[in-house]
Amino acid sequence: MEVVIAPAQELAVLAAEAIEALLRRRPQAVLGLATGSSPSQVYDELARRHTESGLSFAQARGFMLDEYVGLAADHPERYRNVIAADIAERVDWPADQVQGPDGLASDLSAACAAYERAIADAGGVDLQLLGIGTDGHIAFNEPGSSLASRTRIKTLTTQTRVDNARFFDGDVEQVPTHCLTQGLGTIMEARHLVLLATGRHKAEAVHQLVEGPVSALWPATVMQFHPHATVLVDEAAASRLQLASYYRQTYDSKPAWQGL
Numbered sequence: 001m002e003v004v005i006a007p008a009q010e011l012a013v014l015a016a017e018a019i020e021a022l023l024r025r026r027p028q029a030v031l032g033l034a035t036g037s038s039p040s041q042v043y044d045e046l047a048r049r050h051t052e053s054g055l056s057f058a059q060a061r062g063f064m065l066d067e068y069v070g071l072a073a074d075h076p077e078r079y080r081n082v083i084a085a086d087i088a089e090r091v092d093w094p095a096d097q098v099q100g101p102d103g104l105a106s107d108l109s110a111a112c113a114a115y116e117r118a119i120a121d122a123g124g125v126d127l128q129l130l131g132i133g134t135d136g137h138i139a140f141n142e143p144g145s146s147l148a149s150r151t152r153i154k155t156l157t158t159q160t161r162v163d164n165a166r167f168f169d170g171d172v173e174q175v176p177t178h179c180l181t182q183g184l185g186t187i188m189e190a191r192h193l194v195l196l197a198t199g200r201h202k203a204e205a206v207h208q209l210v211e212g213p214v215s216a217l218w219p220a221t222v223m224q225f226h227p228h229a230t231v232l233v234d235e236a237a238a239s240r241l242q243l244a245s246y247y248r249q250t251y252d253s254k255p256a257w258q259g260l
């Protein structure tokens with residue numbers, strides 16, 4: 001696992017550079033898309049590169065990590081709409097090439113199975129962007145999630161609903177109670193995981209992710225088993241890392257050509 005500690009804007013540029021390098025190498029790449037505030041500067045940077053240097057998503061495929069259950073099709077916080085507004089509609093990405101689990105399906109289990117098949121049929125995810133919840137969840141894999149889980153229905157924790165209430169007029173009652181989420185096993189099949197975390201409220205989750213024992217209590221710790229995982233954190237999110245100076249030393253002496 002590679003840990004990079006830098007200001008938030010630099011982290012966004014690093015993640016965008018990795019995505020751009022992938023798309024220039026393989027225009028039909030499969031990108032894994034995260035919602036939440038963590039990736040928003042990455043999406044801004046990608047939109048800028050689309051406008052200023054012609055970075056194209058026209059042949060790319062996108063798969064979202066998760067979706068709330070039951071939010072109306074036109075609800076602005078429905079993740080499908082969030083991703084459309086944050087990235088897909090700002091670049092040349094055909095709408096039918098970006099998919100998410102269907103939180104409005106009448107048969108939610110069937111929708112989860114169909115989503116797993118769609119990812120597999122696309123050849124799997126090349127680069128998966130991730131954020132992390134304060135309780136250590138990735139996508140919506142809450143504490144207690146099976147480390148081998150696949151796309152399924154999950155119940156959101158009170159902590160996650162409180163954290164996400166800021167997107168629902170600060171009213172926790174408006175935050176759905178359930179979601180569909182890629183499982184930890186699904187996420188682990190992506191070829192490169194790029195996780196972003198900023199702010200002191202993420203420091204404990206980041207410490208557990210990088211340095212804690214692998215445990216369903218901190219679901220992101222499963223990433224310690226991934227052969228190509230990059231953790232991009234600002235100073236505040238890195239503030240509890242025990243080996244921070246080693247991570248800095250390693251990154252500072254990394255050859256520029258190596259990329260993430």
Ligand SMILES: N[C@@H]1[C@@H](O)[C@H](O)[C@@H](COP(=O)(O)O)O[C@@H]1O
Pocket residue numbers: 034035036037038039065066130131132133134138139140160164
């Ligand atoms: N389902 C999303 C996750 O994919 C996201 O990583 C996390 C952190 O969100 P933020 O980046 O806004 O802190 O919370 C949400 O609940």
